[in-house]
Amino acid sequence: MKDPFIDRPPWSAPHNFSLYKRVIFCLLLCWIPVVSAQVSFLEDWRFTGFGTLGYAQSDKYSDLVLKRNIFQRSQTIEDNAWLVDSRLGLQASKELRVHWDFVGQIVMQEKVDNTPENSIEMAFVRYQLNDAWSFRLGRLVNDTFLLSDHRNVGYSYHWVRPPSEFYGWIPFAHYDGFKASFEVGDFDHFFRLEAFVGKGAAKVNIGYGDGGTSFNHVKANPMLGTSVTWEKDDLTLRGNYARLHVADEIAAAEELNEFVSSPAIQSAWPQAQQIAQDYGLKDSNFTYQSLGFRWLPGPWVVQGEVSDITSTSFGTYGGQRAYLHLGHRFGQLLPHITYSRSWDGRDYPYDPAPPTPNTLPAGTIEGLEVLLVNNRLSGVVRQYTVSIGLRWDFSSQRALKLQCDRINLHQDSLGIYPTTETELANRQESTRSWCSTTIDWIF
Amino acid sequence: MMANIKILLALLFIFVAMQGWGQGNREEVTSIQVIVNVQSELTELNRKQVMSLFLGRARSFPNGKSTKAFDYQIGSQLRENFFEWLTGKSISDIDAYWARLRYSGRTSPPRVVSDLDTILYIVSKNPNAIAYIRHQNPAQLARQGIVVVHTLKEL
Numbered sequence: 231m232k233d234p235f236i237d238r239p240p241w242s243a244p245h246n247f248s249l250y251k252r253v254i255f256c257l258l259l260c261w262i263p264v265v266s267a268q269v270s271f272l273e274d275w276r277f278t279g280f281g282t283l284g285y286a287q288s289d290k291y292s293d294l295v296l297k298r299n300i301f302q303r304s305q306t307i308e309d310n311a312w313l314v315d316s317r318l319g320l321q322a323s324k325e326l327r328v329h330w331d332f333v334g335q336i337v338m339q340e341k342v343d344n345t346p347e348n349s350i351e352m353a354f355v356r357y358q359l360n361d362a363w364s365f366r367l368g369r370l371v372n373d374t375f376l377l378s379d380h381r382n383v384g385y386s387y388h389w390v391r392p393p394s395e396f397y398g399w400i401p402f403a404h405y406d407g408f409k410a411s412f413e414v415g416d417f418d419h420f421f422r423l424e425a426f427v428g429k430g431a432a433k434v435n436i437g438y439g440d441g442g443t444s445f446n447h448v449k450a451n452p453m454l455g456t457s458v459t460w461e462k463d464d465l466t467l468r469g470n471y472a473r474l475h476v477a478d479e480i481a482a483a484e485e486l487n488e489f490v491s492s493p494a495i496q497s498a499w500p501q502a503q504q505i506a507q508d509y510g511l512k513d514s515n516f517t518y519q520s521l522g523f524r525w526l527p528g529p530w531v532v533q534g535e536v537s538d539i540t541s542t543s544f545g546t547y548g549g550q551r552a553y554l555h556l557g558h559r560f561g562q563l564l565p566h567i568t569y570s571r572s573w574d575g576r577d578y579p580y581d582p583a584p585p586t587p588n589t590l591p592a593g594t595i596e597g598l599e600v601l602l603v604n605n606r607l608s609g610v611v612r613q614y615t616v617s618i619g620l621r622w623d624f625s626s627q628r629a630l631k632l633q634c635d636r637i638n639l640h641q642d643s644l645g646i647y648p649t650t651e652t653e654l655a656n657r658q659e660s661t662r663s664w665c666s667t668t669i670d671w672i673f
Numbered sequence: 674m675m676a677n678i679k680i681l682l683a684l685l686f687i688f689v690a691m692q693g694w695g696q697g698n699r700e701e702v703t704s705i706q707v708i709v710n711v712q713s714e715l716t717e718l719n720r721k722q723v724m725s726l727f728l729g730r731a732r733s734f735p736n737g738k739s740t741k742a743f744d745y746q747i748g749s750q751l752r753e754n755f756f757e758w759l760t761g762k763s764i765s766d767i768d769a770y771w772a773r774l775r776y777s778g779r780t781s782p783p784r785v786v787s788d789l790d791t792i793l794y795i796v797s798k799n800p801n802a803i804a805y806i807r808h809q810n811p812a813q814l815a816r817q818g819i820v821v822v823h824t825l826k827e828l
Contacts, residue, residue, distance in 0.1 A: 280776060321776060333778045352778050361732045361739065371777060379777035386772040417722045420730040461730065528761060559763055623765035626748045672772050 276323045280672045282384040284315025288664035295647055296664060298391045299398045300434040301341040304444065307664060313340040315390060315668050319351075319382055329358050335371075337382050342445050343433035351382065351404050366409045370426065372402050373457065374472050376522035376535055384670035388531065388621045390633040391666070393553040393570035395611065396535060398646045401516075402430035402474070405453050420461040427454040430474070436608055436646075446482060448511065450474040455518070466524040472517070476543070479512035486605075490598070498587050499595050505580055505602055514543035531557035531566065547609040549574035557621075564621040571614040572645070578606060612640035627672050634665040702754045704808040707823040711815070712800035713738060718822040724759055726803055728770070729780050734803075742783035743795060743804040755805050758825045793817060 288294050288307050296307040296314055307314075317339035325331045335352040354368030373379035375396055380386045391397070407428015414421050429451035435444055455472030479487075487510065489495065490502040520537035533555040541548045550573045557566030583599035586592060619633035639645060641659050707723050709715050715734055718726075725731035727742050734740050745752040753764040760767065771782040786792050789806060796802045797817045811821050 276781065278775065280772065319776065323781065335776065335778070354778065366778075373777065379779075380773045383772050383776045386769050386776065415725065415730045415732075417719075417725045417731055417735065420725075526762070526766075559766070562763070562765070623763065626764070627768050629765065672768065672776075 274324055277320070278323075278673065279318070279320040280383045280385055280670070281318045282315055282668050282670045284312070284384075284390065284666060284668040286311050286314050286664055286666040288662070294662060294664065297398075297435075297646055298394070300401065300436055300646060301343070301403065301432065303340070303342055303435050310340070315384070315666060316340070317382060317384075321352075326355070331356050331358070339382070342435045348433075362412055362414050364411045364413075366411070367407075369404055369406050370409055370428065371404050372400065372430070372453075374400055374455070374470060374518050375520055375537065376468055376524065376533070383672070384631070384668055385627065385629055385672045388555075388557055388564055388566050388631070389568065389617065389619060390631050390668050393555075393568060393615065393617075394646055395551045395570045395572040395613065395615065396537065396553060399539075399547055399611065401434055401448055402432050402450060402453065405430035405450075407453070415461075418462060420459075422459040423456070424458075425454075425456040427452055429453060429477075444482075446480040448480060449477045450516075451477040464526040468520075468522045470518065470520045470522075474516050476511045476514050476516070479510055483510040483512070486601075494590055495594075495598070498590055499583055499598070501580060502583070502595075502598060502602075508544040509602070509605060511543050511546065514541060514546075516541045516546075529559040531555070531559070531564070544576070544579075544606070547574070547611055548576060549611065551611075562623045564623075566619050566621070568617040568619075569614065570617075572611040574610050574612050574643070576610075578603065607642050608644060610643045611645045612643035613645050614638050629670045631668045631670060632665070633667075634663065636661060636663040702751055702807055703827065705751065705755050705758065705805050705825040706808055706811075706814075706821045707803065707805045707825070708796050708814065708819050709734075709803050709822050710796055710798075710800045711818045711820050713740075713803075713820070715820065715822050720759065720823065720825075723823050727756075727759065727783065729774065729782075739801055740803050741799070741801050743786050743792060743802060744783035745792075746785055746787060751805075751807055754827070755825065758827060793819065 286296055286307055288296070294307045295304045296310065297304065298314060302314065303310075317337055319335060319337040321333065321335040323331060323333045332355050333352055334350070334354075336346075336349050337351050338349060341348075350369055352369055352371050354366045354370055356364055356366045358364045371379045377387060377392050377397065378400060381392055381397055384390070405426075405428035407426060409424060409426040409428075412423045429449070430453050431447070431449045433445055433447050436446065453472065453474040455470065457468060457470040459466065459468045461467075483506070486506045487503070490499075490506045495502055517540045518537065519539075520535055522535035523533065525532040534553060536550070536552040538550050539548050551571070553568060553570030555566060555568040557564050583595050586595040615635055615637040617633055617635045619631060622630045624630055637645075637647065638661050639647065639659065647662060707718060713734060714736060718735070722731070722735060726734075726740060727744075729742075732739060747768070756762070756764055756767045774780050775782060786795065786804070792804045792806060793814075796804050796819050805825075808824075814821060
């Protein structure tokens with residue numbers, strides 16, 4: 231039976247990205263001086279940008295899917311080594327008139343939905359009422375967690391990629407809407423309160439398949455939230471609350487609902503339709519709550535976050551996440567270590583499926599149960615990761631980073647690192663490791 | 674794997690060669706003055722106040738008047754010394770800090786000015802301006818309507 235949620239085509243058919251890779255590398259290496267150059271007729275505009283050239287390697291697991299987040303396609307590390315972390319961002323800003331400015335940003339990177347429209351991370355007009363109040367309207371970057379609003383800018387943090395337990399599972403990188411900010415600072419404290427509302431759309435890839443119904447188009451309307459940030463000397467604290475309502479059903483869930491609503495399935499397994507509906511995303515709500523801190527005493531770097539994600543849909547992710555990051559700068563070198571963890575305490579709350587009756591082909595109900603359990607487990611993230619890394623600021627506004635990650639996937643959990651295994655249920659605990667390097671720069 | 678590592682190292686070499694190992698203007702700096710216009714009515718700022726103004730955390734002088742900070746080009750030795758002495762952080766940390774703010778769309782770093790003469794001209798004409806310069810004679814600065822409100826020395 232075809233699995234509408236975790237469609238796994240033969241993984242021996244990798245996509246050919248050679249031309250794409252060449253274009254990306256040309257952009258990364260050749261554009262920098264061009265873009266940095268002053269262009270006289272655009273003098274009132276500020277053109278800046280950032281880039282990352284990355285490479286990842288794992289000798290042990292040739293079938294390992296490695297990705298930064300669920301926006302990226304599920305491709306093996308062998309096929310995707312240069313693209314998983316490489317990206318180029320360009321930003322333009324202009325002071326339109328007194329109190330008004332515009333900021334636009336486009337980021338080219340490997341992801342499921344690579345359309346120009348979806349590559350625009352920011353395009354907003356801001357009205358600065360006074361030193362305290364400002365209002366933004368347009369496309370805004372989603373800042374659910376501490377690094378969310380600059381996670382594409384590798385130069386701005388020490389990791390090759392921020393902890394996937396946190397930053398791998400944010401379904402919406404940006405939204406179209408409105409944000410109000412209130413900032414007040416004296417010379418001892420800085421305080422910022424923000425609130426936003428908008429709508430977002432994203433195409434994500436969960437599971438091993440790379441195409442078809444493995445690509446889920448998710449729309450949220452409304453997305454709303456608030457955050458509060460407090461800074462004093464070397465300490466930053468940030469709390470965030472966000473809520474989003476999924477407006478439409480994803481195609482895979484519609485397929486599943488259609489299948490289980492047939493009279494033959496309903497009579498054989500009455501609970502199946504209820505389970506399928508519980509897995510659906512339409513009209514489900516997600517709530518994100520998080521607390522984070524960054525403490526930079528002298529050469530030390532200490533950073534951590536905790537979050538709780540709840541969802542009214544049973545078929546997707548939820549639970550708690552936390553990480554702690556510690557580093558120390560020695561001149562141009564900054565070694566660091568990070569421990570991150572994700573919990574998901576939800577159990578499978580349904581009765582076992584009955585045996586397939588004679589009226590249906592043998593194995594139909596058993597196959598359907600496996601499909602449902604597999605779908606459930608594809609969203610379960612019970613894992614921890616230990617990362618060690620080194621950042622070398624070898625030149626002004628340029629850094630070379632090395633990082634090795636060792637991840638422990640708990641039983642019945644895959645996170646964003648699926649495998650070729652077709653049966654996810656009763657999957658045993660396992661570990662995986664890989665190393666990555668990037669050159670990050672801003673210009 | 675070895676072939677890939679060689680490619681990576683070659684790319685790294687090309688990248689570094691293209692961009693230059695560090696950037697020029699490596700003159701020795703012993704003391705840095707933070708300057709404002711005399712019409713700002715300021716006589717002194719402490720280190721924490723200077724830091725808040727140059728890191729974008731405060732947008733007004735302690736007397737409530739709004740302010741605008743000016744900075745030097747990336748790679749300037751004076752800029753590197755100023756931020757390292759002021760904050761105790763590496764200039765890379767400061768650049769990463771501004772990258773966080775700039776590329777999240779929050780705010781932009783201080784306006785960049787290319788040379789000392791331009792800095793002095795801007796501060797002498799603008800009551801809201803704040804900038805920093807390599808040590809100069811305060812009496813000469815006063816004749817241009819400029820006041821030294823803080824002096825930084827190597828940590």
